[in-house]
Every structure is written in C-alpha cells, then in structure tokens.
Amino acid sequence: MKNSELGTENKISQFIKRSKELGLKVTPQRIAIYRELAGSMQHPSTEMIYKNIKDYYPNISLTTVYRTLETFERMGLISVVNTLYHAARYDANMEPHHHVVCVKCKKIEDIYDDSIAYSELDPQIDNYKILGYSVLFSGICEECKTLNN
Amino acid sequence: MKNSELGTENKISQFIKRSKELGLKVTPQRIAIYRELAGSMQHPSTEMIYKNIKDYYPNISLTTVYRTLETFERMGLISVVNTLYHAARYDANMEPHHHVVCVKCKKIEDIYDDSIAYSELDPQIDNYKILGYSVLFSGICEECKTLNN
DNA sequence: GTCTCAAACCGCATGCCATGCAGAAAACTG
DNA sequence: CAGTTTTCTGCATGGCATGCGGTTTGAGAC
Known part of the structure; x- marks a missing residue:
C-alpha cells in the first residue's frame, strides 16, 4: 500500500465505525463510494465517482451512487460543496454583498x-x-x- | 407607479444605457427579463423569471429567457449566485475549510x-x-x- | 451456520434543467 | 425604409437527478 493511501484507509475505518453507530449497513458499494471520495482531492460529482468505481466494480449502478451520496450527506458523513446545485439563481444586484x-x-x-x-x-x-x-x-x-x- | 418600483425603473434606465454601450440590442424581451430580476428579492431561477413574465407576455419563449440570462451574466450586467449549479460536488473532508x-x-x-x-x-x-x-x-x-x- | 427481515441495490422510466440548431422576426445603421 | 446582423422562437437533444418495483444482501437472532 502506498503511503498516501494510509490516511484514506484510516478514514474508511472511521467511516465503517460511524456507519454502524448510525444504523447504516456497511456494503461493498458504500465502502467503494466512500473510498473514492475520501481518496480524491477533486470534490467529485456523482458521475465522476461512478466512472472511477466502474473500473474495478463494473456492476455498480449509477442510481446506487446517487442514493448513497445523498444518504451519506443526510447522515452527516460527507458534505456537499455547492448546496444550491439544482438550478442557476440570478441576481441583478452587482454591489458586493x-x-x-x-x-x-x-x-x-x-x-x-x-x-x-x-x-x-x-x-x-x-x-x-x-x-x-x-x-x-x-x-x-x-x-x-x-x-x- | 408605486414608490417601491421607482428604484427598479431607475435600474432599467441604467440597464438600457449599459446595453447600448456593450453593443447589445434592447428588445422588449430583454427589458422584461431584466425588470423581473431587478424587481425581485428572490434571486430567482430561470423558470421563476419565465413564469412571472408569462403572465403579461404570454408569447415569450423559455429558451429566450435561458439565453438572455446567460448573455447578461457573460456581459457583467447580472451575476449568478451559485456558480457551481450544474451538478452536486461532494467532499469527505468535514473539517471547517x-x-x-x-x-x-x-x-x-x-x-x-x-x-x-x-x-x-x-x-x-x-x-x-x-x-x-x-x-x-x-x-x-x-x-x-x-x-x- | 441458517433464518429472517428490513435495508440496500439495481435498472428502468420519468422529469427537470440546460443547450444546440435552423429558420423567422425584429432591432439598429446609414 | 432597406439591408445587415442580432435576437427570438420552437423543437430536438442531452445531462443530472429521482421515483418505483422487484431482487438481493447485510446483520442480528437463534
């Protein structure tokens, strides 16, 4: 194992512990998704995570990745960088505020x-x-x- | 005219002046879209602006509202509140940063x-x-x- | 180890948000 | 007021996201 991955593996242990405390089942899909996110510096989108996991876990469903990230976020295991991601919101006020x-x-x-x-x-x-x-x-x-x- | 709308009408005059300086054509659609945005405190989405304008301008196209807001933003006449609106971006790092x-x-x-x-x-x-x-x-x-x- | 059941997964259908395109309409220029 | 160029429109398309129903699986009980 590469040195840089030690931190990630530690985070995964924490994640598993925390999942159990929260009553969430620990599945291979969930571990793969969390590992991908915790090991990335890219602040990836759902599709980016899905594409990366597909390489070594070809049968995972895109829908699962969507649901799982949503669940993790709701449970406070991860966070969304851009909370307002659903649609563009405009502002005519160009003053700094x-x-x-x-x-x-x-x-x-x-x-x-x-x-x-x-x-x-x-x-x-x-x-x-x-x-x-x-x-x-x-x-x-x-x-x-x-x-x- | 209501007092609260005086500010909006001033902003529209400024908008028309600025549009001409920028070489943008001043059309009824553009004025309606800008008026709707400048008169709103809602930081509305494209669809919200479209629905409001439809009430008194039934023939306006939703596509036009999309393009126009995009153009205004590109020209610096308005701004987008949430620049990262295209897709959710996740982060496993829960430390404040x-x-x-x-x-x-x-x-x-x-x-x-x-x-x-x-x-x-x-x-x-x-x-x-x-x-x-x-x-x-x-x-x-x-x-x-x-x-x- | 096996049973049981609720939770999770999957895949498809659906829906919203956004943009590409091409012909029609309208705004500005002289 | 005629010509040129931009803008508008409506439809097609595509990406992101979620609802739904059937299937599978993790985890506790025995």
Whole structure:
C-alpha cells in the first residue's frame, strides 16, 4: 500500500465505525463510494465517482451512487460543496454583498455586513488568479422554523 | 407607479444605457427579463423569471429567457449566485475549510486560512437559525491561465 | 451456520434543467 | 425604409437527478 493511501484507509475505518453507530449497513458499494471520495482531492460529482468505481466494480449502478451520496450527506458523513446545485439563481444586484440560503425552502436573502468582508483579497491563493469571492450562510428561515414546530 | 418600483425603473434606465454601450440590442424581451430580476428579492431561477413574465407576455419563449440570462451574466450586467449549479460536488473532508473554484475548468480546491474564518457566527441573521457558512473564491487556475496565453 | 427481515441495490422510466440548431422576426445603421 | 446582423422562437437533444418495483444482501437472532 502506498503511503498516501494510509490516511484514506484510516478514514474508511472511521467511516465503517460511524456507519454502524448510525444504523447504516456497511456494503461493498458504500465502502467503494466512500473510498473514492475520501481518496480524491477533486470534490467529485456523482458521475465522476461512478466512472472511477466502474473500473474495478463494473456492476455498480449509477442510481446506487446517487442514493448513497445523498444518504451519506443526510447522515452527516460527507458534505456537499455547492448546496444550491439544482438550478442557476440570478441576481441583478452587482454591489458586493453576501447571501444566506434556507436549507428547507431554498430561499436566498442578501446580507450586508462589512465585518464579513475579506478585504485582504490575496491574488495568489494556490497560484489562482482570484476574480472574487462570496460568503454563503446556510440555515433555516423564520417561516420554515415555524412550520417545523 | 408605486414608490417601491421607482428604484427598479431607475435600474432599467441604467440597464438600457449599459446595453447600448456593450453593443447589445434592447428588445422588449430583454427589458422584461431584466425588470423581473431587478424587481425581485428572490434571486430567482430561470423558470421563476419565465413564469412571472408569462403572465403579461404570454408569447415569450423559455429558451429566450435561458439565453438572455446567460448573455447578461457573460456581459457583467447580472451575476449568478451559485456558480457551481450544474451538478452536486461532494467532499469527505468535514473539517471547517473553504474552497476556490476555477471558472474555466470547474476544478475545486481546498483553502485552509484562518484569517478567512468568520468566527463571530451570528445566529440571528434575519431571524435565520444559522447552521454554517462557507467562503467560495472564484478564479482561474494555473493550468487554465497557461492555456489561455 | 441458517433464518429472517428490513435495508440496500439495481435498472428502468420519468422529469427537470440546460443547450444546440435552423429558420423567422425584429432591432439598429446609414 | 432597406439591408445587415442580432435576437427570438420552437423543437430536438442531452445531462443530472429521482421515483418505483422487484431482487438481493447485510446483520442480528437463534
């Protein structure tokens, strides 16, 4: 085993332990999916994970990969980088500002708060040419809080 | 005209002026789409804008709304709240950290930088129950910078 | 080890979001 | 107001995601 994979194998042990605690069954598909994600630096999409697993696990179903990632995310084992991935959301307000999104109803509201600003915009992060940044808070809005009571 | 709409009409005048400067033709469809977006606090999706316009402009095409928003965004007249809207991207790393996305190749990389942290997580933003937040930088990665030269 | 059952998997159907294309319509220029 | 170029439209297509029903399998009980 390569040295770089030791961390991944440790994460998988943790994952199995945590799955059992959560009452989730540990299947070969789930281990393969988690291994692929934990061993990747790519923040992969469902299809990317599916394609990689297919190489050594040709019978796995794409639907399973979708469901499994959804389950892992719901149980807090993994996270989604882009919570608002379902459809493009537009904004005519070009002033610098931030957003808060309700995880229940997907409503987005503006936040104007200078203390959030990261004014020291470092143009050299990882050799990127940085064009901008945004802060996205997630939470539960007042209406959805009320509905859940 | 309602008072609250005065701001919107001002924005439309600015929009028309800016469109001409950019060499974009000013059409009734474009004005309707921009008005809908500028008058909304919803950060609407393409379909939401389309449905609202349909009420008073029944012949407009959904395809036009898609293309037009795309054009406006490309020309810098409006912006997309969620740049990574095409597909869910997952992350097994549950430690607090931030991301930088390349606008060209959609690659996502991690950023660990405590100075970005917004530790004073105000649980009362707009009466939301705040669950978390993330900072997303956008830019052009090293490979894509090289390719564009 | 075997039994049992709920959970998970699979594959297909379906639906939404988004874009390519080509002909028709309309906006700007002179 | 005629010509040119952009824009609009409607349909076809494709990717991402999820609902559903039948089959398989993991995990606890015995």
